[in-house]
Amino acid sequence: MALARSWSIALLGIEGRSVEIEADIGAGMPGTKLVGLPDPGLREAKDRVRAAVRNSRHTWPDTNVTLGLSPANLPKVGSSYDLGIAVAVLAASGAVPAGELPGTVMLGELALDGRLRPVPGVLPALLAARRLGHRRAVVPVECVPEAALVDGVEVLGAAALADVLAWLRGEAELVRPEAVEVPDSQHVPDLVDVVGQPEARWALEVAAAGGHHILLTGPPGIGKTMLASRLPGLLPPLSRAEALEVAAVRSVDGSLRRSTPLELVPPFVAPHHSISAAALVGGGSGLAVPGAISKAHRGVLFLDEAAEFGPERLDAMRTVLEEGEIRIARAKGVVRYPASFQLVMASNPCPCAPPRETDCTCTPAARRRYAGRLSGPLLDRVDLRVRMRPVTAMRVHEDRCPESTEVVRRRVVAARARAAERWADHGWSTNAVVPGRALWREFALSRTATELVERGLQRGAITARGADRCLRVAWTLADLDGAERPDGDHVASALEFRDRRAA
Template sequence: MPLARAWSVALIGVDGRPVEIEADIGAGLPGTKLVGLPDPGLREAKDRVRAAVRNSGQSWPDSNITLGLSPANLPKDGSGYDLGIAAAVLAASGAVPAHKLLDTVLVGELALDGRVRPVRGVLPALLAARRAGYRRAVVAVESLAEGALVAGLDVGGAERLSELIAWLTDDGGLTRADVPPDSCLDENVPDLADVVGQPEARWALEVAAAGGHNLLMTGPPGIGKTLLAKRLPGLLPALDDDEALEVTAVHSVDGALRAESPLVRVPPFVAPHHSISVPALIGGGRGLAGPGAISRAHRGVLFLDEAPEFGGERLAALRTVLEEGEVRIGRAKGWVRYPAQFQLVLAANPCPCAPARETECRCSPAARRRYFAKLSGPLLDRVDLRVRMRPATSLSVVDAGGQSESTAQVRERVVAARERAAKRWSERGWRTNAEVPGPALRREFALPGPVTRLLDRSLDRGALTARGADRCLRIAWTLADLAGVDEPDGDHVAAALEFRDRRAA
């Protein structure tokens, strides 16, 4: 009985697993059977592939065809297996030789007329293929920009199934990809010089960028909270190669990549509306869960404007993610893991009525307490920096130099501070001060008693939790890095403690 094999990739979150596609042509009544836990969309592949093969000038075997997708216990969904199924059937029928299929991964959807359509998740699929030892891959022409990001893998593009057939029979070649351009940081982010006044908030934003800290900004509407938050990605260093591939892989699965500049170098900025559902925020969907807003913000900024309006369920869902840097979601077809290491920026009004001036507030003290009680203590404990913003006055319209600092100027200091931190923590695998565990700060990098005396007093009074004390130490190290000194002193610890002042909440 004729038997042939081709290879594709199944995605579970951003993790890929090679899938062997077997085509067996045997005796019996004509028909096509697909086995190996396909989802309803994949079950329709046999009809799509049959029409695509016939409309590409090839004949479909008039026999009993069994298509097996292995591992058989791995759920498979999507239409990315079409190209592999077509190649396996054609090789089993003898229409094309099978030797090129042995070390080639095929990822693409087939239209009824034989066109090869792009699918989501090409980048993580090809990264998984490279890890598994495959040397070549064939994708849709529109996916070549993603494929070119995977070094060490020979990636070709096919616009139609007939081009794949010509390549397999040595009658033609595949389209090759150009090297995709990198995104330019300065062209994609707004400038900090546009922000008028707010020196305390600008300083908090710089500290947050330098140490990777979470930030809460409180103030009346129209004061510039959103304006500042949108400028945080511009202060962060451009993503290195590994980080860029991580972020791009998530955006590939989400289908949010731009063909003209597929590699994401700029830290992403995600700002969901407060009416977002929990699955849309954390990740979810039917079958295997897709990435949510927190994963799209990986290595970037998640901004929650009007944070108390998000509600306790959505905000509570962030707490574990902030500590672990990833989210694990269970659905009917299995568990998936998505990276979610982001900087959280919260913005809140001082009260429900949110007047332009606090003297015009009509809210009772109980109403104000209920409003901020939506930001739970455990969540606020994970927010390192808190700043209370005041309305701009004629004295704070411009800085002392007559002009606000630009993003490029501030980013230069941020990059220098991050380099100091990365050098200090390099032997332990940490990159920013925000990643350093509390035990390491208290033992291996313990500060002298006189330096931490203020923290001890705050702990004794119950004004600070143990987690809050650890976060104060991280902020103090960031302030020292910005100052260019080897370790924090008492002033740095005092300044860090001011950033934890609950009155800013």
Template sequence: MALARTWSIALLGIEGRVVEIEADIGAGMPGTKLVGLPDAGLREAKDRVRAAVRNSGEKWPDTNVTLGLSPANLPKVGSGYDVGIAVAVLAAAGSVPATRLVGTILLGELALDGRVRPVRGVLPALLAARAAGYRRAVVPAESLREGALVDGLEVGGAGRLAEIVGWLRDERPLTSPEPPAPVVPDEPPDLRDVLGQPEARWALEVAAAGGHHLLMVGPPGVGKTMLARRLPGLLPRLSRAEALEVTAIHSIEGALSPERPLVTVAPFVAPHHTASVAALVGGGTGLAGPGAISRAHRGVLFLDEACEFGPERLEALRTALEEGEIRLARSRGVVRYPARFQLVLASNPCSCAPPRETDCACSPAERRRYLGRLSGPLLDRVDLRVRMRPITAMSTHTGEEPEPTEAVRARVLSARDRAAHRWAAHGWRTNAEVPGPALRREFSLPRDVTALLDRSLDRGAVTARGADRCLRIAWTLADLAEADRPDADHVASALEFRDRRAA
């Protein structure tokens, strides 16, 4: 009777748990049994692994083989355990020494001919391995660049099971990651392409400076989508920690580029209005996968034709907008995905949406009903609302060159630096992240500054949540003006951005 152990990683969302793979070879009729709460894909691993071992020139035990994955109550999903299972069986059979297995994480799917295929989630798996104290990992050769993003971990790549066997026998080294090439981010679209729309351009700048959500309402063709696509170019580049967090989500999604695995620019995600709730917030059977809101983490989620999404999908965003994460419960457990994004909504003013409002054939009731698809609770979470005007010949031939992204981005970064310095002791980075109680107590403004806001609250023009968001906008306006604190004009301007008539 022989027993051997290897280690792999199970992913629950972007959180990883170490899984111990045990292989026991004992007396009895030939056969392979896999225990430890595997899913359907993992139950098939014993057949894949047996064929891969034989086609790699190694002998599969002709006695009873029991494979156990521990913790036994942890759901195991996917084919990433194949390499760990194969090596555990070979070590238990005495075909390979087990000296290099201690402290090593094994990841990869096996083809029937012994090739090691890439799997999703290599980056979050290795981050979890490093946090658990492991010092070495073996990953598919195609995932080597992704694995090399994790500092403090020795990562080797293998294209075939035979290469891993040779490494365990000290006959050959694994493939080492190449030095990372300099990453040149793609140039985002430039704001100078957008003609006119001074109010919307200013709202976009304020949204970028404070991390605020934005609603743009206007007829077709006035530049709503063009403006939204230029918002990521105004945002600061992701820090190393943020880049790894965003890349981990894209790794689970399987959307990483092998040549440029690290995501360094704020993502821009624009789902179609026919997307399901699961596609928007995440879902699936067994363990839920990430949705569009998580792929937009630390970036922009753009919902064009927002009124066409339907109330069920739009209302599903409300919790994520407040908490910055989404929790999804499915049959095999609850997973959490980060979802701290900037929401940009774009909508026509009515269903017929003519280029000029004077040509609209909709009745006032129809117009209210159309924009009423954006519920009050959802709009209350949208900081900035702006009504866009049709483009006219005069506004496109003024002789003034539209301001480029570079100039606006410089002001945005300066305002963000002021906010980050102010909130650094509290752990907040943007004005949009500051809780309302902190704005009202520790950073309260004089009564004469908030007098207009107090009257709006008294009349019911804004809710308590809306008042907090007005204060956040006022701080952003002060940062853009390089003022130490907001004044009454900043609060009044913030209230204008909250005007329901803009929606």
């Protein structure tokens, strides 16, 4: 009787837990049993691994083999355990030494001929491995650039099971990562291409400076989508920690670019209005996978034709907009995905949406029904609401050439730097995440400055949440003006952005 162990990582969302893979070879009828809550894909691993071992010129034990994945009550999903299972079995049978296995994480799917195939989730798995104290990881060679983003873990890449076995015997070396290139810049659409719309351009700058959500309302073809697609170019580049968070979600989703796994430009996600609720917020059978809101983490989620999404999908984002993460409960467990994004919605004013509002043929009831698709609780979480006007001239004179993205970004970065310095001791990075208690207590404005907000609360024109968001926008306007604190004009301008007629 022989026993050997190897280690892998189980992912719950982007959080990882260490999994100990035990292989026991004992007396009895030939057969292989896999225990430890494997999913159907993992349950097939014993057949894949057996064929891969044979085709790598090794012998599968012709006796009873029991494979245990611990902790036993933790759901195991996917095929990334194949390599760990194969190594544990061969170490238990004495085909390879087990000296290098302690402290080493094995990740990879095995083809029947022994090739090592890439698997999703390598980046968050190695981030978890580092936190759990593992010092080394063996991954498929295609996943080496992704794995190399994790400092503090020795990364080794293999193309086939035979390479890993030769390394365990000390007969060969595995692939080591090269320096990961992080692009300094990436092409983003320029704001100079947007014709007219000075109010909307200003609102987009305010949204970028404070991290605020924004709603653009107007007839088709006036530039709502153009403006929204230019918001990522106005935002500051992601820090390395933020870029790793974005890359971790993409790694789990399987959409990470292997050539450039780390990108500093904030992501821009624009799902079609036919998207399902599960695809928007995350879901699926078993353990839920990330949705569009998590893919937009640290970036922009753009909902074009927002009224066509329907209340079920839009209202599913209410809590997410406040908390910055999504928690999805399924029978096999609860997963958490980050979802801290800027929401940009674009909507027509009515179903017929003529170029001029005076040409509208919709009945008042039809207009109310259309506007009612964007619920009041959702709109209450949107800081900026802008009514865009039709463009009356396409030619722009040289002396009135609109500002470029680079010019506006400099003002945005300066405003964000002021806000970050002000909130640094409290752990807040942008004005949009400052809690209301701080705005009304520690950083309370004078009664003269907040008089309009108090009056709006008394009349029922705004809610308590709306009052908090007005003050957040006022702080952003003050940062853009270089003022130390917002005054009455900044608060009044913030209230104008919450005009329900712009919704």
